[in-house]
Amino acid sequence: MKVLVIGGDGFCGWPTALHLSDQGHDVIIVDNLSRRKIDVELGVDSLTPIAPIETRLAVWKEVSGKTIGFEYLDVALEYQRFLDLLLSERPDAIVHFGEQRAAPYSMRTPAAKRFTVDNNVSGTHNVLCAIVESGQDIPLVHLGTMGVYGYGWSGSAPIPEGYLTVKVPTPDGDIDREILHPANPGSVYHMTKTLDQLLFAFYAKNDALRITDLHQGIVWGTQTPQTERDERLINRFDYDGDYGTVLNRFLMQAAIGHPLTVHGTGGQTRAFIHVRDTVRCIEIALSNPPKRGEQVSVFNQVTETYRVRELAELISKITGVEIANLPNPRKEAAENDLNVTRDRFVALGLNPTTLSEGLLSEVRDIANRFKDRADTTKIIARSVWNKGMETSPDLVK
Ligand code: NAD
Numbered sequence: 001m002k003v004l005v006i007g008g009d010g011f012c013g014w015p016t017a018l019h020l021s022d023q024g025h026d027v028i029i030v031d032n033l034s035r036r037k038i039d040v041e042l043g044v045d046s047l048t049p050i051a052p053i054e055t056r057l058a059v060w061k062e063v064s065g066k067t068i069g070f071e072y073l074d075v076a077l078e079y080q081r082f083l084d085l086l087l088s089e090r091p092d093a094i095v096h097f098g099e100q101r102a103a104p105y106s107m108r109t110p111a112a113k114r115f116t117v118d119n120n121v122s123g124t125h126n127v128l129c130a131i132v133e134s135g136q137d138i139p140l141v142h143l144g145t146m147g148v149y150g151y152g153w154s155g156s157a158p159i160p161e162g163y164l165t166v167k168v169p170t171p172d173g174d175i176d177r178e179i180l181h182p183a184n185p186g187s188v189y190h191m192t193k194t195l196d197q198l199l200f201a202f203y204a205k206n207d208a209l210r211i212t213d214l215h216q217g218i219v220w221g222t223q224t225p226q227t228e229r230d231e232r233l234i235n236r237f238d239y240d241g242d243y244g245t246v247l248n249r250f251l252m253q254a255a256i257g258h259p260l261t262v263h264g265t266g267g268q269t270r271a272f273i274h275v276r277d278t279v280r281c282i283e284i285a286l287s288n289p290p291k292r293g294e295q296v297s298v299f300n301q302v303t304e305t306y307r308v309r310e311l312a313e314l315i316s317k318i319t320g321v322e323i324a325n326l327p328n329p330r331k332e333a334a335e336n337d338l339n340v341t342r343d344r345f346v347a348l349g350l351n352p353t354t355l356s357e358g359l360l361s362e363v364r365d366i367a368n369r370f371k372d373r374a375d376t377t378k379i380i381a382r383s384v385w386n387k388g389m390e391t392s393p394d395l396v397k
Pocket residue numbers: 006007008009010011012013030031032033034035036073074075076077096097098099100101119123143144145146216217218219220245
């Protein structure tokens with residue numbers, strides 16, 4: 001199958017592009033390299049030394065004999081070029097990772113809020129509009145987030161895969177209706193994913209587009225069997241206060257002896273998935289698109305849930321690094337339960353990778369190997385959700 005991977009230079013997109021290429025698919029990456037440019041803007045860099053995209057692709061050709069194409073293109077700003085690409089390449093499917101994905105970055109400044117909305121919502125809409133204008137039947141797989149459901153809205157009731165059956169009171173008695181699960185975003189970034197959901201519902205209904213929306217949890221880990229094949233294929237590892245996600249951050253902090261940066265009590269429960277499972281889930285989703293005229297197919301792409309403090313305690317126990325309870329820079333529930341339905345991927349053959357000491361130490365080894373590249377002044381999260389919220393002092397001088 002010929003697959004366009006939008007955002008294929010990023011943390012999830014790069015290993016996915018390699019995995020799909022390894023499976024024999026013809027892959028073309030579409031990326032505007034905005035993630036690399038944001039690193040420059042923030043004065044940070046991936047902990048792992050990621051090679052330029054041209055080098056990555058040349059090395060993949062060297063080690064696998066396979067060619068991955070690359071189109072330097074902004075899907076939010078270059079509609080006509082994207083449409084022309086669909087018309088010339090005629091892909092069998094599109095995977096869409098190409099959005100600004102950090103919640104803290106999206107709350108950082110008015111400019112970052114506006115960029116996140118413009119980039120994510122326009123980009124997604126351009127992709128949908130171009131598929132329709134191309135006149136081709138191209139299934140779309142989009143990376144959404146568990147955060148569209150919000151945390152704690154329905155107490156301990158299991159979060160369904162996208163849709164909720166509700167009772168609508170009418171004068172003739174209650175009727176059952178299936179609705180998109182109510183959206184309850186916790187950041188401007190998460191809000192863009194809830195807006196994406198409405199775009200998908202409309203285009204599935206109006207143009208019979210075949211759309212799969214993957215509500216993914218927090219991705220952890222770094223390497224996949226393909227990125228391990230050569231040092232120059234290494235995946236990115238974000239550890240800074242805006243882009244680093246909690247489990248990888250804790251593992252990196254443990255590697256350099258930095259106190260583990262738990263926000264508040266650490267009672268926040270979140271869903272997690274290892275990057276190796278991310279790439280398998282994308283492959284499964286590509287093989288199982290909805291039929292034309294069906295509603296958007298939603299999967300919860302998560303394998304397990306943990307409280308932030310449970311992760312900190314586990315890593316502290318293994319490594320001896322202390323835990324710091326810092327003022328929470330985010331506006332979020334201090335404690336929440338999270339019970340996620342995640343049957344669809346398992347039914348389609350996913351064998352979930354669960355957190356183990358072996359996998360944790362693999363990430364810690366990578367962090368150890370590259371710890372000299374760490375800028376400890378970039379670790380503390382400084383993007384606050386509201387004016388007047390506290391940030392924490394640097395813990396390592
Ligand atoms: P990332 O920032 O590492 O990668 C995103 C890629 O998209 C980057 O290479 C960036 O340059 C590109 N991009 C952004 N805007 C673009 C545009 N307008 N045109 C072309 N390319 C563009 O992010 P990631 O961690 O790989 O996440 C990928 C997707 O998965 C995102 O949509 C994110 O919301 C979702 N997701 C990520 C996680 C996670 O923990 N990393 C969890 C759940 C969902």
